[in-house]
Amino acid sequence: AQKVTQAQTEISVVEKEDVTLDCVYETRDTTYYLFWYKQPPSGELVFLIRRNSFDEQNEISGRYSWNFQKSTSSFNFTITASQVVDSAVYFCALSEENYGQNFVFGPGTRLSVLP
């Protein structure tokens, strides 16, 4: 069955530090999609990135980067030179190609970036 684990409940860093948020998933499908969402204190859920199971290339977008490793079923998210505005709850999510109606979310990691 689908499952997403984010073992880090809360992380605190000081501004300009790098931080990595871990995500481990379980799936029964060979084709699946992984996502990261950000939920800032204002409460909305913001889509950050999607990766599909056939594309293990790492991705970088500004200060954000994602490391996808099928061998360890992980899809980790790194923020470089963190800023106070990065403070939010971050969710990793999984959907399966053949069961695509159901997106399963991890429990979230609350990131606090201190000035």
Place this chain on the structure above:
Amino acid sequence: DTAVSQTPKYLVTQMGNDKSIKCEQNLGHDTMYWYKQDSKKFLKIMFSYNNKELIINETVPNRFSPKSPDKAHLNLHINSLELGDSAVYFCASSVLGGRSPLHFGNGTRLTVT
């Protein structure tokens, strides 16, 4: 040009009342969802509709009844509200198949007193 809009943003009501939350999307998506986020921030799917047809119905009390008049709308009606229903409810939409990310509304914070 809001993509997924849900109303109201806040809903405060007493136990035993019936209330509705409305959701509309203008993204042309064929699938809509309701998620519940509890006080610990867990996001759990409640329902999913594809082209007005129910495709996911998780173990949700039958006091919750979704209604999809067309593929751009998915409303949530809740009967006999209980204290435990207090949460933030998010509407979302996507294209069916798992590839398309969910686009969320801004949420409705329901408080039952």
